[in-house]
């Protein structure tokens with residue numbers, strides 16, 4: 605069963621073709637394995653290669669890097685379909701690579717870094733992670749403490765990162781380090797190869813949701829990397845991080861749209877089959893109306909998300925506010941829909957046989973990762989006052 609969806613003024617036939625091929629990939633490669641991967645706490649490394657072969661890991665990067673040369677709306681379409689495989693963790697692991705780890709590299713890195721790290725990651729041969737958060741610095745990125753001290757033509761890196769998605773098995777990390785003064789202007793971004801002596805993976809973190817993505821603590825003890833691994837210019841790391849957060853936030857908003865569609869689909873199927881007091885649940889007005897509200901939340905999120913994607917693709921300054929609104933709204937909408945569909949399933953909603961409780965747990969983190977809802981409100985309110 606598939607749920608009726610408005611035709612979108614934003615999407616082209618090319619997006620529809622992309623959607624159909626991602627949906628096939630999900631049917632064949634992800635959904636049949638979702639339960640096993642969620643239980644195992646990871647998905648096979650080979651999936652990056654398969655996603656790379658399909659062109660899913662670089663869809664919006666230039667063709668000369670091996671990418672698809674498409675737009676942020678294509679990223680949205682990929683995200684919406686990937687999460688319908690009932691393993692949000694798998695989608696998170698793939699997008700942490702293709703969007704979170706690679707976007708600053710694609711825009712700012714030199715040709716050697718592109719060739720050594722970005723191009724193989726787009727093909728799915730290497731795994732990348734983004735390393736910004738630290739034990740004492742999450743929302744407050746400007747207070748990170750991991751240092752990169754210059755020694756000749758090397759940086760010597762010491763410190764730690766936490767909550768890093770793909771971190772435990774990454775080949776490289778797009779790493780935020782302090783190369784200068786305290787505060788935002790002392791931050792730089794480097795490509796950190798994980799086979800560098802002195803690097804170690806700490807605890808793999810046991811998460812509430814997105815369990816098939818591996819997330820961990822990382823330690824750097826006097827790790828030496830060439831200064832040529834610097835992304836863009838020294839001291840501009842914070843600017844690069846902030847300008848690429850837009851893509852990360854869009855990914856979460858688009859994940860939310862896909863999850864709402866999937867949950868509404870699962871919910872309608874259950875509500876038409878399950879009977880109580882001699883009537884299918886769908887026979888009760890309360891449930892029909894709750895589905896109407898869920899569908900409206902989903903379409904409102906989609907509209908905000910596609911609008912933000914268009915503004916980001918066009919490089920419009922309003923993109924930052926639009927994507928913050930999309931993410932803020934998306935997190936609340938999908939948490940509401942997940943709770944409603946869980947309630948609809950009664951006792952069965954509490955049993956791990958169905959993907960419903962898993963989605964309920966997965967979306968709890970949507971108001972945290974890639975910038976919390978409080979930070980989204982802060983960004984939106986600052987722009988309102990400026991406007």
Ligand SMILES: Cc1cc2nc3c(=O)[nH]c(=O)nc-3n(C[C@H](O)[C@H](O)[C@H](O)COP(=O)(O)OP(=O)(O)OC[C@H]3O[C@@H](n4cnc5c(N)ncnc54)[C@H](O)[C@@H]3O)c2cc1C
Nearest residue numbers: 734735736737741742743767768769972973974975976978
């Ligand atoms: C599953 C998962 C995967 C992640 N993956 C990555 C990754 O790959 N790479 C990476 O670098 N990071 C990653 N993160 C980290 C994530 O970006 C941070 O958790 C997030 O930015 C919040 O930081 P924090 O956890 O330190 O919370 P804090 O910043 O300590 O915030 C705690 C609470 O205080 C609120 N708060 C903070 N500042 C303000 C303020 N100014 N006004 C009002 N309220 C405020 C927050 O909104 C939150 O509710 C991941 C996190 C999770 C949970």
